[in-house]
Amino acid sequence: MSSTVPIPFSEPPWLMGLPSAYYTESHRAWQKTCRTFVERTLMEGAPAWEKAGQVPGIHGLPGGLRVEDFDYLHTLIYTDEMARIGTKGPSGAITIGFAFGLPPILAFESRLLQERFAPDLISGKKRICIAITEPGAGSDVANIETTAVRSDCSNYYIVNGSKKWITNGIWSDYATMLVRTGGSGPSGLSLLIIPLKGYEGVTMRRMQFIGQTAAGTTFIDLEDVKVPVENLIGQENHGMSYVMKNFNHERLTISITVNRLARVAVSSTFEYCMKREAFGKTLIAQPVVRNRLARCGAALESHYMWVEGLVYQVSKMTKGRANAELGGLTALAKAQSGMVLNECANTAVLLFGGRIYREIMGSRIPGGSEDVMLDLSIRQLLRLYQVKTKELGFHSRSSSKL
Missing domain, CATH: 2.40.110.10 (Butyryl-CoA Dehydrogenase, subunit A, domain 2)
Structure with missing residues (x-):
C-alpha cells in the first residue's frame, strides 16, 4: 500500500484505487514497468531537455511484455505514462516518428x-x-x-x-x-x-x-x-486510404497524451492551492478557486473515460471495423482533448503558473486541426449512419451529400 495519498485528479480512476472492468494483471504490471522507466530516464531531465531542444540518447525502453499479450490498452498506458513529464517534447522525440512512420x-x-x-x-x-x-x-x-x-x-x-x-x-x-x-x-x-x-x-x-x-x-x-x-x-x-487508417491511431494517441498533460496541470494546481495562502486563508478555501478546479476536473475526467472507452473498443474490434465505426468519434475525441487542455492550462496559469500552457496550440493542430476534426467527426458519423441504413434496406432521413 502506498504511504502517500494521491492528489485529486493526479491519476486516472483505475490508478486511484477505483474498480475497473478494463484492466488485467498484464495491464497493471505494464503500468508499473512504464512508470519506472519514465521516473528513471525522463522525469528529472525533461525540463532541461525541453529547454535545450534536444534529448540525449535513451538506452532501453520498457520491456517484459509478451507480444501475444499486447492490446491497445497497453498503448494507452504507455502513452499516458510518457506524458507524465508534463511536456510533449522529450516523449515526442523518442516515439512520434516510429509510432506514425513505421506502421504503414x-x-x-x-x-x-x-x-x-x-x-x-x-x-x-x-x-x-x-x-x-x-x-x-x-x-x-x-x-x-x-x-x-x-x-x-x-x-x-x-x-x-x-x-x-x-x-x-x-x-x-x-x-x-x-x-x-x-x-x-x-x-x-x-x-x-x-x-x-x-x-x-x-x-x-x-x-x-x-x-x-x-x-x-x-x-x-x-x-x-x-x-x-x-x-x-x-x-x-492508394496513399490517401493508407494515411486515413493511420490517422485514427495518431488521433487517439494524441488524445491520451493531451489528457495527461491536462491532468498534470490540474493536479499540480490543486496541490499548490492547498498550500498557498491569500487574504488570510488557503486558495482552496476560496469558492471561486474551487469552482475553477471543479470545472477543469469534470472536463478532464469526462474526456479520459471517453477515450478509455474508445481504446477498449479498439482492442475488441478488428482494425478494419474500428476504422469504419470509430473514425468520427476518434476525431471528435482528439478535438475535445485540445479544448480540455486549453481550459486546464488556462486555469493553472491563473492560479499557479507552469509551462504546460505552451503545449496548447501544439495539441489542437497536429493530427488535424480542431475545427476540421469537429466537422470531420459529424461527416463520418453521418456517412456511417447512411451506410448502415442502406444495408437494412431503409432510406436515410438525410439527403445530405457531405
Missing part, C-alpha cells in the same frame, strides 16, 4: 520492403518520421502538392516539393511521405519511403515553436530527389 510499412507493404527497412528501424539503428503536412496543405490532406513523377527509365520517382511541421524530421534517416503521383484530389496520392539525412536533393532545417521544442520539428525541401520505385508503399495512388 508494416501494414501495407510487401515483405521485401519490410525486410529492407523494418529491422534497422525497430532496433533503433535508423529513424523514420511521417511527412504529410505542407506549407499550403495542413489538415486539407487531399490537396498535397509535393509531386513524385516516374523517371524516363521508370526506375525512380523524381520528387519535388516541401513538407512542413514534420516531427522528428531533423533526426530521421527516412520519411514515410505522402506525395502526388496521379491527378488532383485524394485519388492521386501515394506513400513513398524517402531517404532524408545526407540524401541528394533533400534539405532540412529545424523549426522553433513555443512548445514541444525537443521533438525536432522540421521543414523539408525536396528538389529532384531520386527515389527508387521499390520504395512505394502498397499501391500507387
